[in-house]
Amino acid sequence: MENKTEYKPFEVDQHLTAHGNYWAGKAGSRFFTSLRDKKKLLGSPCKACNKVFWPPRSVCTFCFGELKDMVEIGPLGTVETFTLVTYSEPIQPRTAPFIYAVIRLDGADTGMAHFLDEVEIGKVHIGMRVQPVFAKDRKGNILDIQYFKPL
Amino acid sequence: MKRNVAIIGGGQTYHAARRHDVDQAEMVNEAVRAALKDARMTIDEIDLVILGNMEFFEGVHLTDCWLVHGSGAYGKQGVKITTGGTVGATAVCAGAHHVASGLFDKVLCIGFEKQEEGDTGAILSGVANPLWGRSMAGAAVGYFAMMGSSYIANWGATEEHSAMVAVKARQNARKNKYAHLKLDITIEDALNSRMLAWPIRMLDMCPASNGACAMILADEKTAKARSKKPVWIRAMETAHNEQFELDWRDVKTERLIFSKAAAGRLYRKLGVDDPAKYFDVFEIYEPATWAELIWYEDLGLCGPGEGFRLIEQGKTNIDGPIPVNPSGGVLSTNCIGASAMLRVWEAALQIRGDAGEHQVPKDVRRAMTTAYGGTNWTVMTALSKTLED
Amino acid sequence: MATKDKEWISIPMTVDVPYRFAAGGYMTKCLTELRDNGKIFAVECPKCKRVQLPPRVVCAECHVKNEKWVELPHEGTLMNFTIMYLPLTDPTTGKPHEPPFVYGSVRLDGATSVLDHMVEVEPDMDKVWVGMRCRLVLRPKEERIGDLSDIRYIEPLPGQKKPQTKSR
Known part of the structure; x- marks a missing residue:
């Protein structure tokens, strides 16, 4: 620049707030109403692939087949992998420390992450049998399962 | 192009303000199944999946990953496209390039938007320059309003002319079973609709749609073997604009802005002298009525300042000599990520003679489409019935 | 296809994202001069001579480096406008601009680029027109932060009347 004037570095702070509402659709709505109203967990079976998906979906990821039926799965399940979260971020639903575990419900072929409580981290192991603790005031979202705990 | 590319199938969902009955993957799956059925293909035959939508418009990042079961992309080669309102046409353009290159024979292109789920306004504010003007951003309505005021002041058009565009779009949409706003409206209805930002009224703007x-797309060999009515992609052209300049908001600008630059290059590629005669139908991206009039001029369908005469004389009606947007266009259906692809697909349907009630009543051998988005850029596509056309 | 007997579940969400933008050399000079001295600085392309605002390092058309700084006057011409009837939110503050208000693009004398801003006139078609001469009104120095909002609004130069146009 020709101009020799020194300028201090210029930075601007802004933030962006966006609101949304995600619609769960056919498979998702059936899953969440069943969880909320009956405390029953549903998965989507694909007969062609001999797989049961959790969370449920309307299309088989593997063979592209349409999945219209749903079957009850769980409520008991098995820890497939886990971690202890020791730092907090605004995006997390809880402040640290807490345990995240990927849990495969009985009758399902896929697992899903959820909280694992009422256990010390040293006692958690892959293959541990767990059960869900349902929230008393259920609203139709995944936190209607408050957390899982060891059997 | 290195290899000829054909459209050998396509499909769409119905478009609506509310789609609570499906999640994003389920909605995309409806369109994918329709396209596969139309092409008489299975998902196993597809080599590459290109998925497009606007980033975070429905509150989800990386939709190519999350919708993998709905799109059929699991385990396949794939890429995500996010380019503003042009998304759908960019996805087709990218797909056509992949086929033309010889690397892929059968490419599935998908465009979608579930506008009701996210905060389009907030995310769009991020399009404005953060340091220069974001605090003063006038939103899309403000932009098209300034375009309208420039058009009126410089060319002497009136609000009646934009109302004519509003009516044409919604009356055409009534013939299109998939369209969102199928409104039986008159010029008076348009002129009496709520003022949003002078001269833009409610009926001058597109809706927010889900769909x-x-x-x-396939190479020539596949297309000829598999399709009874392949539609050929003959040319594609894109152009970006310079920021902070007036472009479409100064109708008398003498600069070679994005729309004119892209059209000029596309016409030179194909040897087009008179686009109004060369092409049998146009599907253009008009988020607001005034944009349609400016497209007429920038595409060379008439001279500068004559766009409003075309609509006045009914020349761009479905049964006119230069039919523009027989589908009802973006003014009737705006599921952003799908909107620009719908232009190409609707043009292909016209060439196939499969548009149904909104089929233009003449032999359609060539069609042209435009897309528009972001801070002003375009993707244009020219289609033909045979490789000799 | 949506059936009434089924219940469709939805999950609300809010995302709030903080950003910190670095202005870089050209915008730093431009925004600092606006904030501290109330001056509008643009750059002129050595090739096409277009005077570009806000200033940027490269002329998009000629692909050459812009090196000549030009101070622009605060007067210009209104190139287009709208009377806004929607409450537009300032995304940087979350505060709405109360409608109706006039909003338009002004081309400062000597500039190629335009500046979009509020126009301080009654929202009346007889009081605002394309081609209207106007000037920038800045906030007092102590209120300026180095943003386009340091310009409070654009106001018409006094003593003008809307030119009569033939009615069609």
């Missing part, structure tokens, strides 16, 4: 479109 998806999918298309299957």
